[in-house]
Amino acid sequence: MRKTLAMMMLGWAFLAGSAVAEVPDGTAADGVAAEVNADFNRELLTIEEQVNSLKERVFRSKATLQLLKEIVVQGSSSGSRSSITHVNKLGRSYTIESISYYLDGQGKFSKVDTTGGLDSKKEISIFEGPIPPGNHNITVHLKLRGNGFGVFSYVSNYVFNVQASTAFVAEDGKSCKVKAVVNERGGISRSFTERPSVVFETRCMRLAEDEGQ
Numbered sequence: 001m002r003k004t005l006a007m008m009m010l011g012w013a014f015l016a017g018s019a020v021a022e023v024p025d026g027t028a029a030d031g032v033a034a035e036v037n038a039d040f041n042r043e044l045l046t047i048e049e050q051v052n053s054l055k056e057r058v059f060r061s062k063a064t065l066q067l068l069k070e071i072v073v074q075g076s077s078s079g080s081r082s083s084i085t086h087v088n089k090l091g092r093s094y095t096i097e098s099i100s101y102y103l104d105g106q107g108k109f110s111k112v113d114t115t116g117g118l119d120s121k122k123e124i125s126i127f128e129g130p131i132p133p134g135n136h137n138i139t140v141h142l143k144l145r146g147n148g149f150g151v152f153s154y155v156s157n158y159v160f161n162v163q164a165s166t167a168f169v170a171e172d173g174k175s176c177k178v179k180a181v182v183n184e185r186g187g188i189s190r191s192f193t194e195r196p197s198v199v200f201e202t203r204c205m206r207l208a209e210d211e212g213q
Contacts (some may be wrong), residue, residue, distance in 0.1 A: 007175065022057065023148055032197065043049075046097070051110075055105070076170040078169040079132075079172065080095070080131050080132065080172060080175070080176070081128075081130050081131065081174075081175040082127070082128070082129070082168075083116045083176075083179070084127040084138060085177070085178070085180070086109075086124040086125075086182070087124060088118075088123070088182050090144075090182055090183065092146075092198060094148065094183075095114075095119055095144065095145045095146075095147045096115070096144060096182075097112065097114045097118070097143045097145050098118075098141075099111055099118060100140070101127070101141075102140075102141075103127060103138055103178075104137055106140075108126055108127040109124070109126045111168050114145075126130065132170070135168075135169055136167065136170055137166070138166050138178060140163065140165075140167065141162075141163050141167045141181050142161065142162040143160075144162060145193065145194055164180070164198035170183055170204050171204065173206060174204050174205060174206055175204065175207050176202060176203070177202070177203050177204075178199070178201070179201040179202075180198050180200055181200070182196065182197075183197060185197050207211075
C-alpha cells in the first residue's frame with residue numbers, strides 16, 4: 001500500500017512539473033514580444049528605405065526630363081525665342097467676354113470676364129520665352145457680345161465666337177514677335193457679327209538685335 005501511494009505521488013509531481021514547463025513565465029513572454037517587435041521594426045525600416053530610394057529615382061528622372069526639355073527647347077547654342085501680344089482695337093459696339101490663345105496646340109492664356117474688363121486692356125502679353133526652331137502655329141479664340149444702346153439695344157443679345165490662326169517659322173538664332181490685332185472690318189455689306197476680325201503682325205529678327213531694343 002505504501003509502495004502504491006508513493007508511486008501515485010511521484011506521478012502527480014511529474015504531471016505538475018510538466019504543466020509548469022509548458023506554460024512560459026512572464027520573462028519568456030516578454031522575450032517573445034520583444035523579438036516580434038524587433039522583426040516588425042526591421043520590416044518597417046526596409047520599407048522606408050525602399051520608399052526613399054524610389055523617391056530619389058523619381059527625382060533624378062524628373063531632373064533628366066527637365067534637362068532634355070531645355071535641350072530640345074534651345075535647339076542649339078543660340079536657340080529661338082518668340083513673344084505673342086494681344087492688341088484690342090474693337091470699338092464700343094463689342095464687348096470681349098473671353099480670350100484664349102494656343103501655341104502649337106498648348107494653351108498659353110485663357111481668361112473670362114463678362115464685366116468688360118478685357119476691353120479696358122488694349123494690350124495683353126500672352127507669351128514670351130524660348131521655342132524650338134521650326135514651324136509654329138498660333139490660334140486665338142474670342143467670345144464677343146454686342147454692346148448696343150438706344151435703337152440698337154437689340155445687338156446686346158448677340159453672342160458669337162471669333163477664331164483665327166497664323167503660322168510662322170522660328171529660325172535658329174532669331175526672335176519672332178507676333179501681334180494679334182483684334183479690329184473691325186469695314187464694308188456696308190458686312191453684318192454685325194462679321195465685322196470683328198483678327199489680323200496677325202509677325203516680325204522676326206536676330207536675337208542680338210532684339211536684345212538691343
